[in-house]
Amino acid sequence: MPTLAARAPVAMPDYCYDLATGDGTWYYTRTDACSISVWTLKVTDVRTGRQTGELNYLQADLIYTGADAPYWSHQVVIDKTGGWGNIGGTVVSGGGSCDGECDVAAVDKDFPTQTITTDGLTFGDILPKTTVTGIGDIGTGRTTVNYRITNPTWVKQPSSVASSPPFDVRCDNATPGTSAIGCVIHVYDAVDTVSLSGPNPAYARHIQNAQASGLPGAYPDGEPLQRLTHPSLRTKNGDTACPQTSSGGYPRPTGYSCDEYPFRSTWQGAFTGSMRQPAGPWPGRTFDGCQISALPQNVTGPKGWSACMIPAGQNSSAGSLLNRFYIDNRVLERDRFRIRIIA
Numbered sequence: 653m654p655t656l657a658a659r660a661p662v663a664m665p666d667y668c669y670d671l672a673t674g675d676g677t678w679y680y681t682r683t684d685a686c687s688i689s690v691w692t693l694k695v696t697d698v699r700t701g702r703q704t705g706e707l708n709y710l711q712a713d714l715i716y717t718g719a720d721a722p723y724w725s726h727q728v729v730i731d732k733t734g735g736w737g738n739i740g741g742t743v744v745s746g747g748g749s750c751d752g753e754c755d756v757a758a759v760d761k762d763f764p765t766q767t768i769t770t771d772g773l774t775f776g777d778i779l780p781k782t783t784v785t786g787i788g789d790i791g792t793g794r795t796t797v798n799y800r801i802t803n804p805t806w807v808k809q810p811s812s813v814a815s816s817p818p819f820d821v822r823c824d825n826a827t828p829g830t831s832a833i834g835c836v837i838h839v840y841d842a843v844d845t846v847s848l849s850g851p852n853p854a855y856a857r858h859i860q861n862a863q864a865s866g867l868p869g870a871y872p873d874g875e876p877l878q879r880l881t882h883p884s885l886r887t888k889n890g891d892t893a894c895p896q897t898s899s900g901g902y903p904r905p906t907g908y909s910c911d912e913y914p915f916r917s918t919w920q921g922a923f924t925g926s927m928r929q930p931a932g933p934w935p936g937r938t939f940d941g942c943q944i945s946a947l948p949q950n951v952t953g954p955k956g957w958s959a960c961m962i963p964a965g966q967n968s969s970a971g972s973l974l975n976r977f978y979i980d981n982r983v984l985e986r987d988r989f990r991i992r993i994i995a
Contacts, residue, residue, distance in 0.1 A: 705737025753791025
């Protein structure tokens with residue numbers, strides 16, 4: 653990694669500026685997190701107690717992960733917003749650490765001494781590496797960036813500031829479908845965005861109808877889905893929701909295949925969902941245009957599942973995209989996620 657002098661700070665995501673109020677609250681997605689806090693450093697004459705200066709600045713934290721890399725970054729930017737008096741020549745410098753399943757010896761720290769001015773940003777970052785290596789391993793870590801503001805004319809220097817998020821970063825070598833080790837902010841439920849005008853509109857409409865009928869998984873406030881990786885249980889979910897014609901199932905119109913929701917790859921699927929819910933099994937439902945006469949329409953409520961005949965190509969494409977979503981967001985067994993439907 654180039655030295656800090658040869659780099660610029662990584663830009664904060666737009667959502668951080670949109671949401672931040674300056675009180676240090678953390679906001680996050682699956683792959684990044686940020687926090688902005690307002691600080692005032694007062695310079696006081698220790699003999700008289702009279703204030704002789706003031707430094708106003710923003711502290712902006714940014715954490716971003718590598719979903720296909722065994723490390724993450726924690727950056728802290730100090731942005732001077734104002735001040736007066738005895739603050740000329742004030743500098744900032746720092747370092748950092750990582751607690752948990754992360755290699756402290758391999759942490760890349762780069763927070764050299766920099767003069768605080770209104771002409772540019774001063775910043776530093778650390779780049780810890782996970783100790784997760786073995787197949788199936790999962791580990792977490794939490795970073796802390798320390799910095800200290802000093803001035804050669806001050807008799808007494810301020811104490812250092814430690815900045816650490818209220819959550820861990822999770823790294824794993826356990827995501828099905830990839831051999832890469834990667835890291836995510838797992839306290840944020842992953843969100844899969846599906847478009848009604850995208851490549852698989854029939855698939856998107858089925859999910860939209862299913863969620864509107866009360867089934868789980870809707871973004872942002874619906875009961876989340878949970879990933880299921882067990883092969884035989886996934887098969888039972890699929891066979892329950894979409895039984896084959898040879899075993900008394902639904903006829904497949906030419907060019908169509910059966911799509912189920914919640915997905916067979918979730919614990920809310922047709923078979924495992926009934927196992928988890930009292931007084932099951934719960935019946936299926938379908939919707940207008942789905943070409944399944946054996947299932948009732950206009951059924952509502954969170955218990956149960958739905959099935960719909962959609963073009964086979966869309967069904968296959970949607971399945972591949974869902975698997976890609978699981979990999980890109982490192983969605984592990986029983987991890988929560990939701991589906992967002994957009995126009």
